Amino acid sequence: MNGDLITLGRRIRHHRKRLGLTLDQLGERVGVVGSQLSLIENGRREPKLSLLQALAAELGVPLADLLSDEAPDARTALEIELARAQQSPLYASLGLPAVPASRSLPQETLESLVGLHRELRRRAAESIATPEEARRANTENRLAMRGLDNHLPELERLAEETLATVGHSSGALTHRSVSLLAEHLGFTLIYVDDLPHSARSVTDLENGRIYLPPASIPGGHGLRSMALQAMAHRLLGHTPPQSYAEFLQQRLEINYFAAACLMPQTASVAFLSAAKQRKDLSVEDFRDAFGVTHEAAALRMTNLATAHLDMRVHFLRVGEDGAIYKSYENDGLPLPADVTGAVEGQLVCRKWAARGALGRTNRTTEFYQYTDTPAGTFWCATQTGKTDAGEFSITFGVPFSDAKWFRGRDTAMRQQSRCPDESCCRRPASELAERWSGAAWPSAKLHAHILSPLPSGKFPGVDENEVYQFLEAHAG
CATH class of the missing domain: 3.30.450 (Beta-Lactamase)
Structure with a gap:
């Protein structure tokens, strides 16, 4: 249905009502039945030019007035907005019936429905991360952490309090301790080889399960970290993100929490301070002491x-x-x-x-x-x-x-x-430029992902259909 037809139809109805004519009365004057005129007024049928000219003449307005893209009044503007919103792919994806945007619809109901559609569009727009939006949100996130010296004391405390529940105080955090932490929170860690390709882990809140990749992955640090990240969502009370910026913030928090568990602040600071005193600080030693990457x-x-x-x-x-x-x-x-x-x-x-x-x-x-x-x-x-x-x-x-x-x-x-300064390493040497300028035509690699937004949904980048099918398959 064409959006312009909706406005045209509403303008015809406005002038018909202004003259006190019924659909049948106006239809009889211009040579169409009232039901056909109703379809036109509701934007469901496009009238021929000859019929438009006849309608303009009977309604006593210039043809250009009927063809204007402006609503004749504020009430009609809301009706048009509701009709258009209900024709959008976004609304169609919800599988809900349309509410007729008619004159019989109470003003308060009409305003509420239009407001709901506006909020629906806003949230949908925020959940789709275009490259520009993602880069902006990521930059804001990085600058905010720079202002905090990349240190979040509340998460440090939460990590150490959580570790205390399973009696861990020093040394590398074992898979056993991670499993005990999960049990303390009411979850069981399950390792599967058919995780959805778009998810690093999946948490079944109904059955208390956290699904992870196979435990045979070399190293094991990644599995401990992924399990801790999944638990962090629950400990931090996260809800489905309403914007890409919120999604990034949640990801930062769960990553930070996982790192603070794998390398607890008290033990880590003691280790690093001793190394500093010896003037022997090393990422390698810190890595090996806690069994991480x-x-x-x-x-x-x-x-x-x-x-x-x-x-x-x-x-x-x-x-x-x-x-x-x-x-x-x-x-x-x-x-x-x-x-x-x-x-x-x-x-x-x-x-x-x-x-x-x-x-x-x-x-x-x-x-x-x-x-x-x-x-x-x-x-x-x-x-x-x-x-x-x-x-x-x-x-x-x-x-x-x-x-x-x-x-x-x-x-x-x-x-x-x-x-x-481009003369440092970006500008080619003069002899090379003289030799090859105009004689070279390289074909650049195109990273297609930078041109596309992340899939929309509750969790950016995650195929919800695939996740739900996975959970259903494992729910038994």
Whole structure:
């Protein structure tokens, strides 16, 4: 049904009512039956031009008046808005019957229905994360955590109180302890090999089950973390997110809680403080002491370094293409950013260890480097890894003045970075540019996901139909 036909029909009805004519009376004057005229007034049938001309003449208005896209009055404007809203795919997806937007509908009911549709559209729009919305929300989230020095005391306390319920106080958190935590909250951990492809875990609230990938996954840190994240939603009282920003905030909180359980604040600060006193701080040692991944250990150190070790730090996860996937800094490291302030997807300087380490032959140990930048000199330790998606590097660093606390401070590796000055590493050498400019035509890789919004729904990026079918299959 055409939206313009709705307005046209309502304008015809407005002028018919103004003259006190019934449908049959006006229909008889223009040569159509009243039922056909009713379909036109309700926007369900498009009239011929000759009929429109006849209607305009009988109603005593110019044809242009009937064809105007403005509602004749405020009441009619609401009726048109309701009719259009009920024709939308969004409303159709609910499977609800339409309420006739007629004159017999009470004004209060009409206003309430229109208000409900407006809120429905607003929430649907917020749950669909376009790349621009996602980047904006992520940037706001990153800046907010920077202002808090990446430290959330309330979650630290909650994690330690939760661990106390199963008697855990030190050392690596075992799978057994994680299972006991789940039982304490009324859940059973179940490992399956048919999880929905869009979900890392699925919680069955009705039957008290948390479904996770197979327990045979190497390492096991990921499984403990995923289970803790699922429990965190319950402990923190999360409800389905109403916006992408809320979705990101919830994800940050559950990740933080899981890390605080795997590397409890009291034990972690004691370990790191002792290492600092020995001037032997190391992400590698911290990682091994708590049985987590290198990335998890480096990120956790950003939570504790400023609040408990009195030092400002930076963290980077960089892909093999040189693009930033995750980042944090409160030490002034000049991260590359676009005009909106977003850093994800931006290329780091080729002189930085985050990229230089990917070109090394020996990657069994951390790579240490000092880097002179326009914002000062920074020291960092970088470790590399590989997934199905490609190689990556994890960097943890500090300003020059704090390098003295870390193992690897005596490295002779030093680079000078002038980025964002393009002459540093982005602009090709003049001889290469002269040789190949105009003679090269590369075909760029297109990452299709950056052009598409995440699937809409209660949980962005999750296929709810697949999840519900999974739960139904396992509910017996």
